[in-house]
Amino acid sequence: MKPASRERRKAARPGEIAAAALALFSEQGFAATRMQDVAARAGIAKGTLYLYFPTKEELFFAVVREALLPRLAAVEAWVAGQVGPAPEVLRGLLVQAPGMGRGGVAAIPRLVLSEAGRNRAIARFYAEEVVARGMRVVAGILERGMARGEFRAVDAPAMAPVVFAPVLLAMLWRDTIGRHSRGPLDPAAMLAAHAENLLRGLTP
């Protein structure tokens, strides 16, 4: 790990720091994570951290941006590439949903929920850049299915979050209560039941 010119390192730092921060935020939450520890995990000193991010809050923004937007873009691309029947696309999306949350990404909605109540900036950013885009992808599938006569007529923007809600619940469950309790909720079984019932309900 010796090489890497100064310039290369400087360019790579923000990403490394954001990755370290994501790991710690998702383990401990935002408030409970110390900047000291983020720095240590990124292999730098605390002061160095502040050369790249002016405040803890800005670091949080960067984490959300870097971890989520590429993932979202990948989903959009995958959906755009699908040409088969809309029900199959929707089912495919739900099937791969659990795998989407690899690498701490699943923790981000939880972090946002914790912070967004008090922080208007993060609320707006998340609503516009993440939720709106996600809902548009799902609504797009629904509309395509309706146009092709594969789905009954529904209010697509109202239906989109219904598609997503159990996926979110599965993600939240897994990295909070599911960590400590086998409990009364089996995410996999829930998602299977959801896909089944959703598609039944949508048939014309």
Next chain:
Amino acid sequence: MKPASRERRKAARPGEIAAAALALFSEQGFAATRMQDVAARAGIAKGTLYLYFPTKEELFFAVVREALLPRLAAVEAWVAGQVGPAPEVLRGLLVQAPGMGRGGVAAIPRLVLSEAGRNRAIARFYAEEVVARGMRVVAGILERGMARGEFRAVDAPAMAPVVFAPVLLAMLWRDTIGRHSRGPLDPAAMLAAHAENLLRGLTP
């Protein structure tokens, strides 16, 4: 507000403190709420607070217990009193769901999500005393509907959280992102679409 004997006040205190704490927790979150402020809101000094609750965490437990369990019991009672067709009971539950979250109760799942990742005690308590009971109520309706031939055969324990997920999403949305952004998600429309599609999917 002068009267009230010492004994009466002492008996009433824990409830008053828990109510004050719920209000502040739901506005600002657990970590961001200072014990000082809880005390002020309850009209007592900080030290007094510690006569009733040994730590901030114990206060949190009490808040969850006092705010949620009575509500849950009311729902159980309501459902038990229903004798009509299961689809109507389910629809009735979804219709009154938004009203259920009056008075900051809706904030509790968010608080639990923030804390449960690090706190095994709260995770277990919530899983067993709240989630399991809630799921049992919903699963009960589903089973009754199946027995009466009003629903197709489904895996009731897997289906129950699917029923609940959009309700949860609506609650979370309202008191986080929905506070700051009209945004891409209309809780009422979502719940209507959910009820419609859920019952369609469940018809035999």
Next chain:
DNA sequence: CGATCATGACTGACTGGTCGGTCATTTACA
């Protein structure tokens, strides 16, 4: 029934420790 006393609910200044953010100094690259 009035005076005196014991109780314990209540108070708030204080402590010990934490953590976000700063900056004078050191390091190592070009």
Next chain:
DNA sequence: TGTAAATGACCGACCAGTCAGTCATGATCG
């Protein structure tokens, strides 16, 4: 060797939890 990058000791604000002291209350006694 000049300079940009990196460092970590330090600062000040903050806060959960403590405790020695206060005083309204209600019990006891003459």
